[in-house]
Amino acid sequence: MQATKSLNIVDILLEAVRKGLQEHFELDVSTTDITWNVTRKEFEGDYTIVTFPFTRTTKKSPEQVGAILGEYLVANLPEVEAFNVVKGFLNLVVADGFWHRFLMQTRDNPHYGYLPANGQKVMVEFSSPNTNKPLHLGHIRNILLGWSTSRLLQAAGYEVVKVQIVNDRGIAICKSMLAWEKFGEGRTPASTGIKSDHFVGDYYVLFEQKFQEEYKSWQESEEASQVYAARKEADLDRDSFFKAYKNDYFNDYSILGKEARNLLLQWEAGDPAAVALWEKMNAWVYAGFNETYQRLGVSFDKLYYESNTYLLGKDIINDGLNAGVFYQKPDQSVWIDLEDAKLDHKLVLRSDGTSVYMTQDLGTARLRYQDFGVNRMVYVVADEQNYHFKVLFEILKRLGEPYADGLFHLSYGMVDLPTGKMKSREGTVVDADDLMAEVIGEARGNSLERGALEALPEAERDEIIRKIGLAALKFFIIKVHPRKRMVFDPKESVDMQGQTGPYIQNAYVRIQSVLRKAATADLSEADRYVALDVAEKQLIAMVYDFPTQVKTAAEAYDPSVIANYCYDLAKSYHKFYHDFPILKADIPGASAFRLILSQIIAGVLQTGMDLLGIEMPERM
């Protein structure tokens, strides 16, 4: 049993087709060259072999090839019960007994869908926020993708290390620090009751406001007029010029800008006061982040801090220079020539010997390998950095790093609002905490309207409502292919009908309800139910496909595969539930059989949704 168990029915079919082609037509094809499909609903059968490709070599019509192969399969495979041929499509009917046996085996497997350990170790980096402001919708997509991909890789047999790199240093956090120092008057998150990461973010916003005020009044000055006169391009009016000049102003004239940069210099020099302030404000941010992560249901195995890693990578530069992978210009800056990979020349170390972003990332990659010995690293980062990661991976490859072949940039598209792009300057950013509160609030409203949970204790009810609200939000985001830029309509995200998380939860809840009612049923009766209905076979075939879906999704780093699979399965089950009696079935054994089928489907839905970070309620 054990030895043959892992062979998939499709593999069995394809191998038999291959043999059939050889025996009847002396045709040698590989099983990978045979096109197959799950049979479409309009036709009878479970799996379909496409016979068009064999017409030329066999000199027979596709119908003839289909008929000959069909007869061969029925005669030689106990799993194939019948066949029919429509044009170039050979539809195969798998024996009821096969599905029956599969179901009974799967029943006792609590890990159904999980693949055996493959001995490989993968690191997934996600979230990676800046510490000057709270998490927003963009982070949510990142976090959900990172988390579900991690779970998926685990299910596919990998050992997974989840990490984030916290961008805790630089000019941005110094702006928050400065604003708090100047205008905070000693207020704290505790004294104001504001969630601590939002508290820090508020001072970042305050800095920007004060800076804008300062900039505005400077624009009236004589100095500004001189700058305008000297630097403007021919057709640029005053307003447009100053809009574009903002960064230069910050660096060259701004008092606040100078103070912020001084603070950064002090921090870099290890000034105790600056470091203490930095530590205090970052600690606030981390406390707030942790709350948000917890609400979202995610966690990390290890945190890397940019304040520790931003000086890394110098040794790798030396290695690269020695190996001739890098070259040095007369000004001492270090470069790599990637023209043969169509990637141009790229700076990896500044002329003053300090790091650039690339240097850090090179160093961090090596550090992670030293820390965990991973074969693979997945970076969940928005698609604006596609070019950066192409270069990073190419360099690591040329340096001959041992993990270089296992690098993957899980690139995802930006999240847009129906009104357009999210812009922090225009206040259109959707805050992560607000968003979660909103969907949960919506779930609460719906639940009250329905009144199904009234009898439950409040704590239990809240827990269910939380699960429903988060399911709506998470599913809405995960169901879209990562690569695609997506439109996030807050109104639609709180929808709980149709293609949504709660719809899938509802299928699970319905099953739990039936199972509770059938707690004492005798399930051994199921063996007496032998003539399966088409709908039942289709459901079993979908369940049968689950491990393949997990494998496909993990290999593609694409959780949307599982999201859409769960939806399809839930949809089929809802229809089945509507069309067929379970507890009241009068065919012998049907009730027991359908209970087992339902139970297994509930298990698959729960496992599948768990891979997406979505929890199932027992009632709703």
Place this chain on the structure above:
RNA sequence: GGUUCCGUAGCUCAGCUGGAUAGAGCAACUGACUUCUAAUCAGUAGGUCUCAGGUUCGAAUCCUGACGGAAUCACCA
């Protein structure tokens, strides 16, 4: 300008290793709750799969070229 990604119903998305009449959900309209809980189910309507060529027995899917949108091409991160 170079490179990469995206373009499928009014809207949000599946389908893309080439296969049968292109699928869902939302929104609109119609019907099904005394029933294993209707956050459900059934139905109506909605399509030149951006366009034009090419490859093929067969193209939403592969190739080429246009058009539209996005990102990127820093001694920024």
